[in-house]
Amino acid sequence: MLTLRDLNRATLARQHLLERHKGDVTDIVQRLAGLQAQEPRPPHLGVWSRLEGFERDHLHTALHARTVVRATMWRATLHLVTAADFAAFRPLLAPMLTAAARRFDEIDFDAVVAAADRLLAAGPMTFNELRPRLQEEFPDAYDRALGYAVRMLTPLVMVPTEDRWSYPREPAFGLPGIEPDPAGLETLVERYLAAFGPAAPADMQTWSGLGGLRRVMSGMDLERLAGPDGKELFDLPGGPRPGGDVPAPVRFLPDFDTLVLGYADRTRVVPDAYKGLVTTKNLRVRAIYLVDGFAAGTWQIKRSGKKARLLVSPFTPTPLERLEEEGLRMLAFAEPEAGTLSLEVTGGV
Structure with missing residues (x-):
């Protein structure tokens, strides 16, 4: 498991x-x-x-x-x-x-x-x-x-x-000017699992919008694993599974990031206690940052003149110095014309 x-x-x-x-x-x-x-x-x-x-x-x-x-x-x-x-x-x-x-x-x-x-x-x-x-x-x-x-x-x-x-x-x-070259559902399953696996058919259905995926996945030569809750997950044979003790760096992910939208069950990244803070009632998916691999807060950028501020709203207390290096690098990428960059904690989400 x-x-x-x-x-x-x-x-x-x-x-x-x-x-x-x-x-x-x-x-x-x-x-x-x-x-x-x-x-x-x-x-x-x-x-x-x-x-x-x-x-x-x-x-x-x-x-x-x-x-x-x-x-x-x-x-x-x-x-x-x-x-x-x-x-x-x-x-x-x-x-x-x-x-x-x-x-x-x-x-x-x-x-x-x-x-x-x-x-x-x-x-x-x-x-x-x-x-x-x-x-x-x-x-x-x-x-x-x-x-x-x-x-x-x-x-x-x-x-x-x-x-x-x-x-x-x-x-x-x-018009795209791209000649169609249709692939099958099995190919799409392999591509999804390569990017998002291990996963359940419901996860892939949520990501793709397609139905009937359990039948397709069950008929493929895929590994079958038990997830944390005992539910069956599918994976590519030999897919990377480095283990839970591998360190995970701080990462800042934007609004509507594919990592959050790739699953029906998002608890592998967003703990249930915080899902209402990540997805709003009008279905906007907020930008999040990861600490130790899991969503630890949301973030937004405020720009005023030549000053750009990265405002972080923590779910759980995190020392600011753990966020600063990656956060300020991301802010410099997002606001290349800003002369002053700062990272600040804000109380509201």
């Missing part, structure tokens, strides 16, 4: 949070099976915490070269994924995305997709530009429903710009 600390360390090893990965940015995005990217800055910080020597321009260059793309993927939300993973797994997600779109049953989905493909063939558009054009052709449809249907049903990628975090507040979307 795996202890909670065993499970924690196995997870951190695969997430490259015990030791930063030595490689390039496309490699780390592939190893993580993507990063949540609802907002532009968090995935950059997520990569910074996992990749040795990472600089903002490395991801910026990969996005402009389209070796990494920002697109609707897992859970019908925006992610950074490699172009190869977009080609392999976007077709696999189509039934889930179609089911999400069909909550608007008044729409002729085939006609809307055909119209969007035709309009976007002329060049990328923001959704504020695309929706009125669609409504001209479908005047009886709700414009937001038209936009949502296109997001779910039409494979699109966001168009990067020269903004600091590679995207403006209102980004344009375009």
